Amino acid sequence: MSEPLLRYPGTCRVGRLLRREKRFFVFVELDGREVAAHTNNTGTMLGLLRPGAPVLLSPAANPARKLAWTVEALGLPGREGFFWVGVNTSAPNRLLSALFEAGLLPWASGYTLLRREAVYGESRLDGVLHGEGLPDLWVECKNVTLVEDGAAAFPDAVTARGAKHLHTLRDICASGARAAMLYIIQRPDGACFSAADYVDPAYAEALRESVRCGVEVYPVVVHIREDGIHYGGVLEYRDNAAPGTGDGLPCVEISEKRG
Secondary structure, eight states: OOOOSEEOOTTOEEEEEEEEETTTEEEEEETTEEEEEEOOOOSOOTTTOOTTOEEEEEEOSSTTSSSOEEEEEEEEEETTEEEEEEOOTTHHHHHHHHHHHTTOOGGGTTOOEEEEEEEETTEEEEEEEEOTTSOOEEEEEEEEOEEETTEEEEOSSOOHHHHHHHHHHHHHHHTTOEEEEEEEEOSSOOSEEEEOTTTOHHHHHHHHHHHHTTOEEEEEEEEEETTEEEEEEEOOBOTTOOTTTTOOOOOOOOBSOOO
16 A cells, blocks of 8 residues: 555544534544534535544644544445545645655646745635746645546535636736646546536636636545545546536546555
């Protein structure tokens, strides 16, 4: 088994999902008692909140925090019992650094420096890459937890903020620099990636327009295991794959599948 790109604490625990309340609270049965855990995922987590499902919990970095546990992943039924879906929305930003340092971003070849949490205009993006003689490469990361009709898809809820980021990336391209969307797909069962038109048609159209304006799209799969987050390969972006519409368009198989 390969080493994880991001390692979880050895004190992670697996509980059983009871319910979600008030967006940031997930109640879990752990050691026969009910505990409240924090989730930073403000999306709907569409299709994932199944009572009785496994929940992967990591201990809070600050032992004085009111909620002692953070939700890292939720389990879904699979061929071998279940598979994990990563729902921690801080992971994509950290994975940008890990993937870059591991040489797993071939589209960033030649770039030598990553500056995270970089500001462009009125937007804060996840990072900007610098390389001698190369145009700056601005990157925004998104967490993907939705798969419908075989296609991994983003978003799982209407996101005006996500559309704003796309507008910023288009402006960056117009300035002569490079701009890219890095979609981190935290589940193994998607065969391609597309925008979720059926959830947020405005975002889907903004993504298509952004691609026409030169914004690059890179969907990367990661595998969640109890020791951490592992590299899982890349998917093809399909702007004509319309999950949920029954159009029957096939997805491609995962390529460069590892771990």
